[in-house]
Amino acid sequence: MRRVSNTAIASVTVVALCSGTWLLHNGAQVHPPPQPSAAQAGTGDALRQGAPALRHSPPERIRIPSIGVNAPLMGLGLTPQGSLDVPPAGEKNLAGWYQAGTTPGERGTAIVAGHVDNANGPAVFYNLGALKKGSAIEVARRDGGTALFTVDAVEVYAARDFPDEKVYGAASRPELRVITCGGDYSKATGYQGNVVVFAHLTGSR
Amino acid sequence: MRRTARLLTGTALAVAAVGLATAPAYGGSTESLEVFPSTVVPGADVTVNTAACGTDGTATGDASAVGAGIFILAASAHEQDAIGQFKVPPSAQPGTYEIVAKCSQGRQVTGDLIVNLTATREQIHLPRGHVNTGVGGALGPDPVQTAAGVAALAVAAAGGTWLLHRRARGDGI
Numbered sequence: 001m002r003r004v005s006n007t008a009i010a011s012v013t014v015v016a017l018c019s020g021t022w023l024l025h026n027g028a029q030v031h032p033p034p035q036p037s038a039a040q041a042g043t044g045d046a047l048r049q050g051a052p053a054l055r056h057s058p059p060e061r062i063r064i065p066s067i068g069v070n071a072p073l074m075g076l077g078l079t080p081q082g083s084l085d086v087p088p089a090g091e092k093n094l095a096g097w098y099q100a101g102t103t104p105g106e107r108g109t110a111i112v113a114g115h116v117d118n119a120n121g122p123a124v125f126y127n128l129g130a131l132k133k134g135s136a137i138e139v140a141r142r143d144g145g146t147a148l149f150t151v152d153a154v155e156v157y158a159a160r161d162f163p164d165e166k167v168y169g170a171a172s173r174p175e176l177r178v179i180t181c182g183g184d185y186s187k188a189t190g191y192q193g194n195v196v197v198f199a200h201l202t203g204s205r
Numbered sequence: 206m207r208r209t210a211r212l213l214t215g216t217a218l219a220v221a222a223v224g225l226a227t228a229p230a231y232g233g234s235t236e237s238l239e240v241f242p243s244t245v246v247p248g249a250d251v252t253v254n255t256a257a258c259g260t261d262g263t264a265t266g267d268a269s270a271v272g273a274g275i276f277i278l279a280a281s282a283h284e285q286d287a288i289g290q291f292k293v294p295p296s297a298q299p300g301t302y303e304i305v306a307k308c309s310q311g312r313q314v315t316g317d318l319i320v321n322l323t324a325t326r327e328q329i330h331l332p333r334g335h336v337n338t339g340v341g342g343a344l345g346p347d348p349v350q351t352a353a354g355v356a357a358l359a360v361a362a363a364g365g366t367w368l369l370h371r372r373a374r375g376d377g378i
Contacts, residue, residue, distance in 0.1 A: 013364030020357030027350025033343055084332035113336050117343035126343060159335035168331040181339030191339045
């Protein structure tokens with residue numbers, strides 16, 4: 001049997017040492033989820049009319065092709081404190097919608113929320129903050145149709161100064177909000193706010 | 206209660222309509238009260254107009270069914286309609302309400318106003334405050350990268366040990 005040369009062993013050893021060190025170092029780095037830039041903030045085009053409103057029909061899935069989201073939607077209620085409840089944190093590819101409110105595609109403000117991460121790492125809306133104005137959001141509905149939304153703005157709001165009316169308030173056209181955690185993060189208090197995507201209905205199929 | 210009242214009003218109107226039908230024709234399209242928008246949410250402003258009161262006709266409007274009370278329809282240049290406005294109270298409940306206008310000459314016309322809550326959902330509690338949708342799990346060490354790093358370092362250690370063994374055996378390193 002031909003002996004493995006010392007050079008080969010030394011090369012593998014050096015490569016393994018370097019890559020191992022790099023992996024350990026990089027793996028320990030903090031990788032915060034993407035946050036929207038100021039350029040994605042709202043421009044007040046809320047009066048622009050979109051597509052005609054659809055009938056009431058509960059949503060089943062949300063798809064956001066530009067950030068690779070394709071997740072089922074569960075119904076959400078409110079917590080005893082009155083905030084929107086969230087899907088179980090263990091399910092990393094699951095989002096929810098506020099089922100006492102407007103259904104996506106209907107006239108008014110429909111609300112969808114999902115986790116940015118859980119204890120094991122990134123979750124369904126990890127890249128929500130990377131959405132841009134004009135990005136497409138699709139909501140598949142129980143009536144078999146799909147409501148097509150176009151992003152108007154992507155904002156970050158601090159938890160202690162959350163604009164309830166702007167995010168949850170009534171709209172005269174069919175609108176959608178997609179919410180996840182965001183803003184600054186501290187170990188003691190977690191994420192300090194929410195990323196909120198504002199979109200309006202621009203079509204259906 | 207309201208339904209009963211509505212039924213009675215409807216009956217009265219039907220009787221009146223029969224009366225009108227037997228009377229000399231007045232021209233069909235002028236008989237009604239136009240309500241715009243005809244479907245509103247509580248708190249909305251509503252405009253009504255009618256041509257039934259004739260040129261320069263004014264009328265007294267009654268929107269008390271929806272809780273908005275009495276209002277005045279003034280004569281306008283617009284197609285010689287009498288026009289008036291009222292505000293639907295924010296506390297109005299969903300339903301169909303009859304809005305009445307009585308011309309100064311005595312004729313009465315009615316139109317329907319539908320109040321619904323789909324745009325505002327005032328009776329439903331909207332969420333308040335921020336949403337707890339993250340714990341920072343994406344921010345800590347990446348377990349996959351960490352495991353790969355540990356494995357690579359183990360390979361490096363094995364390689365190093367092998368080389369040291371060879372040197373100890375005098376294999377010429």
